[in-house]
Amino acid sequence: MATGEDKSKDAPEGRFSQRLADMAFNAFIGTIRLLPARQRLGLAGWATRKCLAPPLGWYKRVYANLDLVWPDTPTERKHEIAEQAIDNLARALIENYDPKEMLARGSRYPLTGPGLPALEEARAAGRPVLLISGHYGSPVLPRAALLARGYQTAGFLRAMSNPYMNNRYVQNYRDVGGEMFVQGRRGTLGLMKYLRGGGMAAMLFDVFESSGELIDFLGQPAPTATSPAEIALRTNALLLPYFGIRRADRYGFDAVFEEPVPHTDPVTMMAEVTARLEARIEEDPGQWMWTHRRWKPKRVAKHRPAEATTSD
Structure with missing residues (x-):
């Protein structure tokens, strides 16, 4: 069997x-x-x-x-x-269900932002790059824009709960181009191996992570995965925030690459990544995924370490 x-x-x-x-x-x-x-x-x-x-x-x-x-x-x-x-x-x-159209659109819209020189320098030097973003605008279209310009950019995503939908979902990301890794031990190890070989990959971070560190997000504590920073540190990858910002017509977009996040410690690095996303949301809140249960205050309260108490 x-x-x-x-x-x-x-x-x-x-x-x-x-x-x-x-x-x-x-x-x-x-x-x-x-x-x-x-x-x-x-x-x-x-x-x-x-x-x-x-x-x-x-x-x-x-x-x-x-x-x-x-x-x-x-x-x-x-x-x-x-x-x-x-x-x-x-x-x-x-x-997501029309990879060819995304690639064609990606070729028509520009790459911009102060992080572009660092991105190009890393590519020329063969240094790995971990692009990081949130569910803001379209995080996939910048990957299509990179691929249209010859940047082989892998993806790292969380599997959908419906296995039939997930099969197509993952394949669509593969059809855009580049490697694709699914969250989990095997996918994480594959991603790290890919980066150590000088690869470039893109991932999102702004979902509730029950085992994550409490990092303030828009003024409220939100459990946040530190694994992106840990992966960047372990592979010496450039940690580069990016955003696919929709234009007023809701079809065009700008692929904006920000300054790299300095390598320090995982919590400090993810706090900086969070701050970059906060700034984008405050600028145009309608582009972020407010439908997600990002904070879950009751679970956050349980997540907090018990405060020390003293008696008189």
Whole structure:
């Protein structure tokens, strides 16, 4: 009998309900891809805002996150941010299912930012580069822009819970180009080996990490993985924050590369990466993924070490 190690990556196993969900989603993707890219993305954003987000409670989650970090935000402004954030999420998802279009778009939009000279210098010297970003704008389109210019950029991502959707999700990232590593022990070791060989890779960091260090994010403590900084230190990789910032038409983008984060210690480095993302969110909050449960205050309270008490 075949073991779990022998199963084909192209034949995932999951629940029947997960297979049905994947079939329905693939049917939706197949239908919407009949439209040109701009119309497709606009329709996906509208349908998600009006039909999908309300029953899923996404608006309520955005409002709750905003109440936590920016409690004085007017109601109209909270709704505006929620609309933009949900629209951005829908566009990013649909974009992932057309790698050829992403690569073509990537070739048409510029690479910018003060970190470009350091990026080019590292490439010329064969020094590894770990590009790091958050769920802001489109973190995938800058990778497409790099690949269109000859930069072989690997990806590192977290697997989806639905194995059928995940199979396609990972393959789409591979189709954009470059190596692809999935979060976990095997994927992390593969990423480190790739970097030690002088490679360049991109990853995201701004999700709740139960075992992470408490680092203030928009004024509230958020458990944050320090593994990106640890990987950079262990491989001597340049840790370079980057952002795919959507333009006003929600189709064009700017791939912005910031100054590298100095190598110090993992917590200090991730605090700096967090600060870079904070600055972008404060500049244009509608581009960030407010639908994510980033803070989880009740779990953070349990995560804190007990404070020492004294008696009189």
